[in-house]
Amino acid sequence: MNHPLLSLLGPDGQLDAATAAPTPADGLALYRDMVMARRIDTEAIALQRQGELGLWPSMLGQEAAQVGAGHALRPRDVVFPTYREHGMAWCRGVDPVNLLGLFRGTTMGGWNPRDNNFNLYTLVIGAQTLHAVGYAMGIVRDGDVGTGDPERDRAVLVFLGDGALSEGESNEAFVWAAAQNLPVVFFVQNNQWAISAPYSVQSRVPVAQRAQGFGFEGVRVDGNDVVAVRQVTEQALASAREGNGPTLIEAFTYRRNPHTTSDDDGRYRPVTENEEWEARDPLARMRTYLAGAGVLDEAAEAALAADEQALAERLRSGCRALPVPTASSPFENTLADMPDELARQMHEHLEFVAAGEEQDR
Amino acid sequence: MNHPLLSLLGPDGQLDAATAAPTPADGLALYRDMVMARRIDTEAIALQRQGELGLWPSMLGQEAAQVGAGHALRPRDVVFPTYREHGMAWCRGVDPVNLLGLFRGTTMGGWNPRDNNFNLYTLVIGAQTLHAVGYAMGIVRDGDVGTGDPERDRAVLVFLGDGALSEGESNEAFVWAAAQNLPVVFFVQNNQWAISAPYSVQSRVPVAQRAQGFGFEGVRVDGNDVVAVRQVTEQALASAREGNGPTLIEAFTYRRNPHTTSDDDGRYRPVTENEEWEARDPLARMRTYLAGAGVLDEAAEAALAADEQALAERLRSGCRALPVPTASSPFENTLADMPDELARQMHEHLEFVAAGEEQDR
Amino acid sequence: MSTPAVPTPPAQADEPVAGPVRLPIAHALNRGLRDALAGDDRVMLIGEDIGRLGGVFRVTDGLQKDFGDLRVVDSPLGEAGIVGSAIGLAMAGYRPVCEIQFDGFVFPAMNQIITQLAKYRHRSEGAVSLPVVIRIPVGGGIGAIEHHSESPEAYFAHTAGLRVVSPSNAHEAYHLLRESIASDDPVIFLEPKRSYWLKGDVDTTVAAPAFDRAQVVHPGDDVTIVAYGALVPAALKAAQQYAEEGVGVEVIDLRSLSPIDDATILESVRRTGRLVVAHEASRTAGLGAEVAARVQDEAFYSLEAPVLRVTGYDTPYPASRLEEDWLPGVDRIVDAVDRSLEH
């Protein structure tokens, strides 16, 4: 019941003495991905303000948790996100423009989950944890676990929030994962808030402790420390791939923005909390570290700034260019074969839409 | 994570040396209630065989768990059973004839849950755990917890099975009970089977460990030891009434009969298991103990046998006399005020039934 | 995603207690909850984010501050827990009013609603009623993302043992809510979310018709429209258009979705001979089917045209850029009325 918080790269940018320093390329890659993730977030918020998006759930402050986990994955591992894993999506190679469609109202999804082994965002709290479990059952049945072949063994990484721990379905996922010893890692970003509910509304013990009740390991890591997050996630995924079953990771962090752009967090929490967590910024500490190690020089900073700029421009133009679905698409995507009655409804609808457009002219 | 199994009265009828011996009256009362509970069970099985009941879920082997818990309750405590708590119902003073109605098809309930602070049987696995939590919230709001007044403080005792631990709803109940520190005791009769599923299908760690994940105490007790069960339940209820929040009790026992009279346990478990548990019979050990202590003499045995006999006769005649509900009762009990449309449906139905009876004559 | 793209309401004024006041529906509901809390100690509110935040639509704004966190409870994130614990509280003598944050999030509570809440009175042979209200913002039209625009009423209307009501204006919102809380039956209370900021005169001292009655909100003799919630304003708009052309469209606000007040509907249809039913929910086995089935049975010889349904289609609710066309609105209602009149 002792859940020490693993921290390797402190808020001051000092790396734990016993930890091997990342290579320059590796350190830069981690930093770059966090910077890019933050930029996606910042641009999306701006697009929302401009009326281009209906809303946006910001991940500000959670970059290290997601990028650290992203760097622990192998290509064949499969990720099940919530709706806030923009940094993880970036690491998986999902075109960030496609992250905007859901919030722009042009789609309920936005990418093919099979292209990057990155499932669609799931908005119903906890529901994805059971899909992750089922997918992990599939991996077991495919024989892709514990073979020792690094090209073959795979695992599932599923994200959930501190609030999600209270949903029955998340707990059923723990039951299944433990009893069947499945290759799945539950990655909880404990950002301490579920909209307006502080974690104390959900529980009186650390997130990581939950796993113990089901008979598997729970570990706590400084969620703002990309080095530590990567390390614990690598260990957990390796253990899963080897056939040792599930792990729960609690990445202790903080949601620095309101729940979404529509939320007003001034109603329920003091700004001082936010300031405290700004001082623990995941990017700043990595930057300090890399600068101190002489890795992040002016040239590198300039290159990164240019990449960021290009990304921002792509997001802005890409967002506006996102195709609006056709009026027939809901009908076409309801079932694999469209039933007659639905075809009639579609026909009725398309005629109606056409008549409206006629009138509008 | 160490969950020792508390046992005070061993299978050999020897009471733990450090445990205060029950008074003769007390010992006899515990024994009597177990005997009566078993008799209810035996008679009900016989009634089922005779076609008087549709089915019966036997509690054979679980008498000590239920009677031990029953003797730990105070009148104002409230009990939420599953469908197997016949011994607990007996302890609460529910007329045992009324336990038969559900299984005879004359009712979906059978008693007024307010009369004995004993809720109706709940067949949907886990659902009652949340009702227990809600009731406990009510107790807190009534101010009936932690006052120190034994006439006032109360707690909720809710039953569930080892299988029920896998339902999302049970786990939500744990979340709520812990986070709100509610006066509720989760009493799990781990009879090791959920129909044909051995406990290993649900979990790889002891039942009692589950509570830890939610941040409250789980204790394990020999469920065939009425003295130990009572002791741990008394402690847990006292703690709840005092305002110290929930406890989970795992009463480790065994379902010696098939799941219900319709089940065929020969398909999924060896008889040897059953024999092993017969040797750990809860009644036999208490009988040995009381006989050894000179408490259970011939007169007491005879009195008890007579009581049993009377109970059996009451059950047999009472069962056959259970009133069949009127044809209008489903309509009358759907809503507090019968809507017009439902009144029309009732009218239609009653006319139809009357016409049928006419024809039958 | 929880907080939708709707404007934050203006801060609530300190309105007088009686006499008509102009309020948006959200505030009328807030007033209803406040008066219920003030009037009966046993009334409690439970839901996600209803306390300090005041709910994502601010319907419970200020209530925790005034009634305390034992009576206005910020719950853990679990809908089964919300409804299940409300059942337990009702057993203990309380009158809990639950908030489900959005229509699409009621489904984790379905087991508690269908197998427990709806059946307990029957199970206890009438001995125990469960006075639980479940408030749910419903429907589309606010540009929201998935699960935030659902219309789940048919699931509840098909479930015996529940009452289902839905207001269409502020006055009704206040009174239907008060009556729902006062009822000894479980009530599913559906709040048309795109109407939350629709203003109307609320008089808390003048009762509305009983909460199980439909109401004629626009008289007419040529054709009847039955609608509820957010489609009542659309039906009224259609009726006004027809009135200008001299066609009498009678609009009935269903109010009670279960039980359905067919007496009011039949009286109207026997007069008009024509009926259009409108709702946002998918067509198949929706409320429109039920109204049509009853009317064609009970008013067979009065019908001069088939009962027509104007509904959401049998698809999942579409991405919001499509919703304007997808949702039934004035145009589609008018189209159906035209078709009915042409028959």
Next chain:
Amino acid sequence: MSTPAVPTPPAQADEPVAGPVRLPIAHALNRGLRDALAGDDRVMLIGEDIGRLGGVFRVTDGLQKDFGDLRVVDSPLGEAGIVGSAIGLAMAGYRPVCEIQFDGFVFPAMNQIITQLAKYRHRSEGAVSLPVVIRIPVGGGIGAIEHHSESPEAYFAHTAGLRVVSPSNAHEAYHLLRESIASDDPVIFLEPKRSYWLKGDVDTTVAAPAFDRAQVVHPGDDVTIVAYGALVPAALKAAQQYAEEGVGVEVIDLRSLSPIDDATILESVRRTGRLVVAHEASRTAGLGAEVAARVQDEAFYSLEAPVLRVTGYDTPYPASRLEEDWLPGVDRIVDAVDRSLEH
């Protein structure tokens, strides 16, 4: 309570693979599952007690023994887990067939079914289909206790993105199940439990009509009855009684409850002018309402009498001593047909 008061089936014989064999529905289903498992490695079964026990109705008898416990999985006790993990398995390329032990226990899975399973194809813009079958024993008439006699079909039929089918005899049971497993869409497969031991000739080599089609199972020109599942035999009995009196009753077995094959129904009603719809589920917003609504719309001028519904009432399913009267059966169907003919 799980194991109902029905007789244990006779041990299964080693039946030949082709040519008609006489089997009870439960065995036809077992054969269907066996052939599906044998024919495609990606088919898997998941459910409570389906392995060693063979399911409480023995529908999966012997399958774990023959296909192993990786393909026939005894699950933990959680319906959300059963359906949710099936969704994940389908994403991983499997074709899971879930068993829900009884109708009344599907509700904990409702969130996974409605918000995930039914919507995923739409969410992924057609990129990913989820070929998941959910088998559920449904309906009353076996003297069971609470939650073991439910008829939840309308909840599913109202949910866009699901197919819902229900067989009424052994041959259909086999073929509808095979087609459901072969379908790329999620299918809710409803097994009328009181018909499990109804025997019929099954020919696995002769296909039945497509699984989204209704079927005329008794021809007639005077009145049409639409029924499904356990009420098809009752409707047939009624039709036979009328045949003796020279009245032609056409019986349509709906088979596909969603989508509804209205072409077949309309063709019949346009001929007979009269329609009775029968189901066990509660009346309000049930399948009968949908059929009535469609027929009165599409065949308005052909109808000589209102569409009549013979259904369960709008009450919870009653204690079993009342079910014989409460359940719609031959008598109530005949009564409705009489009323229809009298119009």
